[in-house]
Amino acid sequence: MNRAGFLLFIITVFLSAVGIFILYESSSYTAMLNIGDKYYFVKNQTVWLVLGIFLSLLISKIEYKKLYNLALPSLIVTILLLLLVFIPGIGLELKGSHRWIDLRFIVFQPSELLKISLTLYLAAWLSNKEEGRLLAFMIIFALCTFLVVIQPDMGTSFIIAATSIIIYFLANSPIRDMIIMSAILVMGIFIFIKAEPYRVSRLESFREFDHSNISKAPYHIKQILIALGSGGVSGVGIGKSVQKYAYLPENTTDSIFAIYAEETGFIGSVFLISLFLFQSFLGFLISLKIKDKFGKLLASGIIAFLSIQAIVNIASQAVLVPLTGVPLPFVSYGGSSMLINFASIGILMNISRHIK
Numbered sequence: 001m002n003r004a005g006f007l008l009f010i011i012t013v014f015l016s017a018v019g020i021f022i023l024y025e026s027s028s029y030t031a032m033l034n035i036g037d038k039y040y041f042v043k044n045q046t047v048w049l050v051l052g053i054f055l056s057l058l059i060s061k062i063e064y065k066k067l068y069n070l071a072l073p074s075l076i077v078t079i080l081l082l083l084l085v086f087i088p089g090i091g092l093e094l095k096g097s098h099r100w101i102d103l104r105f106i107v108f109q110p111s112e113l114l115k116i117s118l119t120l121y122l123a124a125w126l127s128n129k130e131e132g133r134l135l136a137f138m139i140i141f142a143l144c145t146f147l148v149v150i151q152p153d154m155g156t157s158f159i160i161a162a163t164s165i166i167i168y169f170l171a172n173s174p175i176r177d178m179i180i181m182s183a184i185l186v187m188g189i190f191i192f193i194k195a196e197p198y199r200v201s202r203l204e205s206f207r208e209f210d211h212s213n214i215s216k217a218p219y220h221i222k223q224i225l226i227a228l229g230s231g232g233v234s235g236v237g238i239g240k241s242v243q244k245y246a247y248l249p250e251n252t253t254d255s256i257f258a259i260y261a262e263e264t265g266f267i268g269s270v271f272l273i274s275l276f277l278f279q280s281f282l283g284f285l286i287s288l289k290i291k292d293k294f295g296k297l298l299a300s301g302i303i304a305f306l307s308i309q310a311i312v313n314i315a316s317q318a319v320l321v322p323l324t325g326v327p328l329p330f331v332s333y334g335g336s337s338m339l340i341n342f343a344s345i346g347i348l349m350n351i352s353r354h355i356k
Contacts, residue, residue, distance in 0.1 A: 004289070005352025008282040009056065012330060012345050015275045016049050016338070019331035026244050026259035027252045027333070041252055041333050048335040052342030059346030064295060064354075067347070071117075071124035078117040081110035082147040099151045109336040111148045111156045115163070116344050118144055119301035122164060126171035127294040134177045137168060138184070145188070154193075155312060155324030161185055163305040170300050171293075223248040224255060224317055227262035235265030252333040254325050257317045272331075273314065280307040286348055289355045299351050302344045 024042045032038040085091035085098045092100040092107060100107045121140075126133075141164050148157040165181055227243040230236055241262045248255050261269045283303025290296050306329050313328040315321045327334055329341050 002352050002355050004282050004285050004355070005060075005349040008279065008286070008345060008352070009060075009349055011275060011279050011282065012056075012342070013053060015279065016052070016330045018272065018275070019328075020045055020049065022256060022260045022331055023252060023333055025239060025241065025263060026256050029245050030251065033246065044335070045333055045338070048338040052338045055339060056342040056346035056349065059343055060349035060353075062350060064298065064347055064350045065292070067120055067298075068124050068294060071121040074117040075121040078110060078114050079143070079147065081108075082114065082144075085110060085151065097151055097153065099153055106335055109334070111151065111153055111160075112334075112336040112340045114144060114148065114160060115156075115305045116302070116340055116347075118160060119163060119167065119305065120298060122167045123294055123297035123301055126167060126173075127297055134173075134180070137164075138181070141181075142188075153325065154189075155326035158189070158324070159305055159308050159312065159326065161188075162308050163301055166304045167297055167301045170297055220249050220255075220323060221319055224258045225319065227258040228318070231262040231265040231269075233266045235261075235263045235268055238263055250325075253327045254313065254323070254332070255317060256332050257314055257328055260331075261317070276307070276310045276314075276329075279303075280310075283307070283348055286352045286355065290351055291356075292354065295351045295354065299348055302348055306341065306344065 020042060023045055024039070027041040028038040031040040037043075081101060084101055090101060091098050092102040094100065099111060100109050118140075122137075141161065144164075145157045145161045148160060162185075165178070165185065168181065169178055223243055227241070227248060230242065236242075241259050243262055244251055244259050248258060250256075251259055257269075257272075260272065264271070280303055283299065283306070287296050287299035287303065290299060309326055309329050312321065312324055312326045313332075316323050316326070327337055329337065
């Protein structure tokens with residue numbers, strides 16, 4: 001691999017190692033309280049990290065052009081898995097959501113797989129010239145996003161939708177098509193928000209939120225803001241977070257950034273965000289330098305969904321957008337996410353090998 005691919009691997013491993021440290025800081029109390037082992041989340045995440053590193057190195061050795069023929073089968077398998085989450089005994093329901101398949105040895109989230117399988121399929125399909133493919137694209141686009149929205153998981157569906165549109169745009173599609181898709185996406189978001197009372201309530205709470213008076217904010221947002229405000233410029237100090245003592249919901253997944261920001265402050269937050277920015281820069285650099293159109297679209301799609309997910313998570317923790325339930329890549333707890341993200345990095349590393 002060239003220098004960009006090597007640096008991408010190094011920065012991703014370093015980011016994930018920092019994530020292990022952040023996870024320990026945010027989870028030790030609740031893990032001890034609920035499970036009796038303060039290292040529970042860290043031990044599991046470390047296993048997934050090691051497996052992820054091994055998987056990325058393995059995939060980096062596989063010629064990315066060979067993935068072309070796997071594009072359609074992988075998407076079909078993923079769609080079937082997305083349907084299986086609703087079957088009792090196979091799908092696992094948690095907090096009213098049907099997002100997981102229980103394989104006994106691992107709880108797997110098919111929507112994570114969809115990010116890469118749909119990206120792979122669109123990159124393969126759109127790398128060939130074809131007239132009048134907007135309708136076919138919209139059918140695939142609507143089916144995939146719908147299966148994720150009804151789980152329900154609107155945050156992930158937005159990431160998948162945005163990534164799909166970016167790939168379609170980079171395939172030299174007409175501006176007219178982009179305007180149509182953007183309008184449909186906005187309309188779809190509005191419809192799906194209106195379809196669920198809790199989404200309407202969450203949006204209204206965000207719109208009516210007064211930053212000058214957080215006492216009236218919803219509990220989750222209030223605790224996030226307390227964490228950010230307590231952190232200040234340099235943070236309250238490593239290990240001194242108050243919010244990790246079961247005050248802040250989802251402190252190992254969606255809201256892990258708020259715990260980190262509380263302990264390390266603005267300086268630490270900028271450092272972590274800089275790691276994500278550098279990772280995104282390297283990924284887009286690879287996509288710009290590769291000449292093969294399939295490789296270009298595949299690399300662009302991969303780094304797009306990783307970057308969009310990081311942006312959405314951090315923006316929601318800074319109360320710039322409504323809370324979405326999207327984890328922070330390479331940092332938040334989760335085996336499915338870690339493995340899929342590292343597999344995606346492995347593909348980027350292989351693509352970088354073909355840069356001349």
